[in-house]
Amino acid sequence: MSTPQTHDDAxxxxxxxxxxxxxxxDGELPPGAKLxxxxxxxxxxxxxxxxxxxFTTLAAETLVVRIPHRGVFVTEPSAADxxxxxxxxxxxxxxxxxxxxMDDALLGRLREIVCAALDAKRTGDVAVMADANQxxxxxxxxxxxxxxxxxxxxxxxxxxxxxFHMMAEDxxxxxxxxxxxxxxxAALEDGAGERAAQLLxxxxxxxxxxxxxxxx
Amino acid sequence: MSTPQTHDDAxxxxxxxxxxxxxxxDGELPPGAKLxxxxxxxxxxxxxxxxxxxFTTLAAETLVVRIPHRGVFVTEPSAADxxxxxxxxxxxxxxxxxxxxMDDALLGRLREIVCAALDAKRTGDVAVMADANQxxxxxxxxxxxxxxxxxxxxxxxxxxxxxFHMMAEDxxxxxxxxxxxxxxxAALEDGAGERAAQLLxxxxxxxxxxxxxxxx
DNA sequence: GCGGGCCGGATTGTTCAACAATCCGCTCGG
DNA sequence: CCGAGCGGATTGTTGAACAATCCGGCCCGC
Numbered sequence: 001m002s003t004p005q006t007h008d009d010a011x012x013x014x015x016x017x018x019x020x021x022x023x024x025x026d027g028e029l030p031p032g033a034k035l036x037x038x039x040x041x042x043x044x045x046x047x048x049x050x051x052x053x054x055f056t057t058l059a060a061e062t063l064v065v066r067i068p069h070r071g072v073f074v075t076e077p078s079a080a081d082x083x084x085x086x087x088x089x090x091x092x093x094x095x096x097x098x099x100x101x102m103d104d105a106l107l108g109r110l111r112e113i114v115c116a117a118l119d120a121k122r123t124g125d126v127a128v129m130a131d132a133n134q135x136x137x138x139x140x141x142x143x144x145x146x147x148x149x150x151x152x153x154x155x156x157x158x159x160x161x162x163x164f165h166m167m168a169e170d171x172x173x174x175x176x177x178x179x180x181x182x183x184x185x186a187a188l189e190d191g192a193g194e195r196a197a198q199l200l201x202x203x204x205x206x207x208x209x210x211x212x213x214x215x216x
Numbered sequence: 217m218s219t220p221q222t223h224d225d226a227x228x229x230x231x232x233x234x235x236x237x238x239x240x241x242d243g244e245l246p247p248g249a250k251l252x253x254x255x256x257x258x259x260x261x262x263x264x265x266x267x268x269x270x271f272t273t274l275a276a277e278t279l280v281v282r283i284p285h286r287g288v289f290v291t292e293p294s295a296a297d298x299x300x301x302x303x304x305x306x307x308x309x310x311x312x313x314x315x316x317x318m319d320d321a322l323l324g325r326l327r328e329i330v331c332a333a334l335d336a337k338r339t340g341d342v343a344v345m346a347d348a349n350q351x352x353x354x355x356x357x358x359x360x361x362x363x364x365x366x367x368x369x370x371x372x373x374x375x376x377x378x379x380f381h382m383m384a385e386d387x388x389x390x391x392x393x394x395x396x397x398x399x400x401x402a403a404l405e406d407g408a409g410e411r412a413a414q415l416l417x418x419x420x421x422x423x424x425x426x427x428x429x430x431x432x
Numbered sequence: 433g434c435g436g437g438c439c440g441g442a443t444t445g446t447t448c449a450a451c452a453a454t455c456c457g458c459t460c461g462g
Numbered sequence: 463c464c465g466a467g468c469g470g471a472t473t474g475t476t477g478a479a480c481a482a483t484c485c486g487g488c489c490c491g492c
Contacts, residue, residue, distance in 0.1 A: 010284065010445095011284060011445075012445075012446070013272075013445085013446085036472075037472075037473070038472080038473095046446080046447090047446060047447045047448070048447090048448090048473095049265050049446075049447070049448090049475095050445085050446060050447080052269060052473095052474090053268060053269060053272050056229075056269050056272040056273055056276075057272055057276055060272075060273055060276035060277070061276070068226065068227060068454085068473080068474085069453075069454045069455060069472080069473055069474075070454090070455070070456095070472085070473080071472070071473070084361075084362045084363050084364050085362075085364055087360045087361055087362035087364075087365065088360070088362040088364040088365035088368070090311075090315060090360070091307075091308060091311035091312055091315055091316070091360050091362070091365055092307060092308065092311065092365070094311060094315065095306075095307035095308065095310060095311035096307055099306060099307060099310065099417075100307070144303045144304070144306070144307050145300075145303060146300045146301075146303035146304040146307070147300050148300050148301055148303075148304040148371070148372055148375075149303065149304035149307055149308070152304070152368035152371070155364070155368070156364055159364075201315075226474095227474075228474075228475070229474085229475085252443080253443075253444070254443080254444095262475080262476090263475060263476045263477070264444095264476090264477090265446095265475075265476070265477090266474080266475060266476080268444095268445090284444080284445085284483085285443080285444055285445075285482075285483045285484060286443085286444080286483090286484070286485095287443070287444070
């Protein structure tokens, strides 16, 4: 899954933020939706002031856009945003593959993820496949062992989910990249980091172009 | 400079955030300093509730740590944090150099920055040299043209400033890397991206080790 | 003297009610 | 048809209040 661990959530404002984050992540609050302070506050059972703190958190994560005196809206990624996100992923993910430490534990986890994705492809479970794909890329970026880098990647992936929510999901889409991810993993297991990075970049470019094409 | 443009700052809460950001960035609020809600609110002339929103923003940028029922404190980067930050920079900056578009405009700006740093070295202006060095690395990361990537880098650089504030500044420190940056630029101007990336990684590793050594 | 438990003050987390500023939709008049 | 202006609704911000929690110091028994 994507939601980080929050063992307690004693704080009402952070609890609300994680709640809203989940609702956005699984499409319950689609891109473009307006989050009225009063109604959301009533729904979550917190005060308007406390909710505003949560909104500030989500805005910092760019999951939500705050327009002064207008309100907060779930971000609607544009074509330019897609280009921007993939430009970032190209750098971060290739770099992680090329210069990160790919130990056996990591390769093992990657293999599990790839297998899960391929299984989901067989059973036609699109949601599982999408999650596994995201998990694959996230795990790649965990290779350098930098929490800063990984949290930046998490931010990017959160916005990627918004992109997916904006399009009519073609089941074929994730299936193609499940296969490509398997190829990347194979290269990694051969110790061919450079080749893996190249395959990864090709895969990212293809995905970007496909998404752009479908956004007009 | 480091502070992004905020032409208006109509919002009191974002105004306070940029104000605090600047105070932290230039050391007026040193690492470890406690930010009392009441006193800071009085100082900035805003209400406690509004200030809390600003704190949430700064906490999301990890410039500040929020400890429940204890208060917010300017972050004190640890040795582990330094390792973490440099691991991220290694990936992001090398990747930007290797796969970003280094057009002439960018190279021109880099040259200006390097010259400014070398001038500052001659005149012994440490602050200008430090700023120029940060600007150099930031400009490198602007090469791929991704706002997401650049904002992630900005977050990293903000924490780097905290690291510098924590140590007694050795004038020699920044001077050494001004020279190394010039070498990286020279490689870039030769069109030797791979070599530039290698030089950059070496430079980052050296800086990291030097900082770690001085932190014990 | 010293360690441990307890109390009181101070600070944070949260709520509520209010008000100013701003925006949106609508009506009215040209 | 189009623009000006009005009214309602929403956001931005404040101040006061209260509960929860933490910190420092005090007292007590050993």
